[in-house]
Amino acid sequence: MNIRPRRNRKSQAIRNLVEETSLSVKDLIFPMFLVQGSGKKIAVDSMPGIYRFSIDTMLREIESCMKLGIEAIDVFPAYPEELKNTTATESYNPETFYLKGLREIKKEFPEICLMSDVAMDPYSSDGHDGLVKDGKILNDETLEILGRMSLAQAEAGVDILGPSDMMDGRVGYIRQILDENGFTETSIMSYTAKYASAFYGPFRDALDSAPKFGDKKTYQMNPANSQEALIEAELDTQEGADFLMVKPALAYLDIIQLLHTNFPLPIAAYNVSGEYSMLKASVERGWLENDRAMVEMLTSIKRAGAKIILTYFAKEYAQLVIGK
């Protein structure tokens, strides 16, 4: 035997030298849930360790995350049912708690990279990402609402908009509205290949945003397909996206790699709620070791070609790295 691959594994120092993928807290975006009111920190039952914060408690939470080295957050709103309607008008009401909250975050932490979500579902009484008519999701009519929402979020000081709705043409439409209104510096991280996945369940619990009828299969992608991801990535690139995102992450590592090898834009992956809760449930039962499994999951997403990972593990990972 003149070739013995184990030689490159014989000590920690050598393993470190040959290690190809390194994961940094700077690669991570921490998704957070905002609720109306003050003094609130409400546990999300299906996501152990994750909370819904009101703006005052969220500001303190952001501060503690920043001390751990986290530099980017993605804020999602959880709206009470009475503020929802079929056209999601609350999404662009400048006095709504979400937009007010975004403004406060940016005012207190101007250096943070603030990301938002662009889709109708948190504000829609139908629970869909687009406008519903006769049981169908309308594409072009939805764009108009997404455009208003995007502009309102850009005005609130968001650095990166995250259109998560999967309507056709929305990246170009939003880019044009932003530019016409002077927001040429506001970035777009498109949910390029977003699949109709079972792994969003806990997130929909957190936001009470599950669809009231049907499913999201006429706009989110079929988990059985990969070629379509190339079409979506091509369109988003042409329409002016700054980042391409794949969602979920773990069951779609091949899609991450496919986009990474075919497109020069930075690839992001969303390690979604169900992926987080799956590990937490196993840990609660004593079946898996939390820290090792978390690092392995996140590293695999990066190894597949994602430069950026949106993950509910962000704070925990940062604590692990810092050693507290």
Ligand code: PBG
């Ligand atoms: C809303 C949206 C969803 C997620 C992010 N933005 C849910 C959905 O599409 O139903 C899921 C995130 C997660 O599961 O962590 N458009």
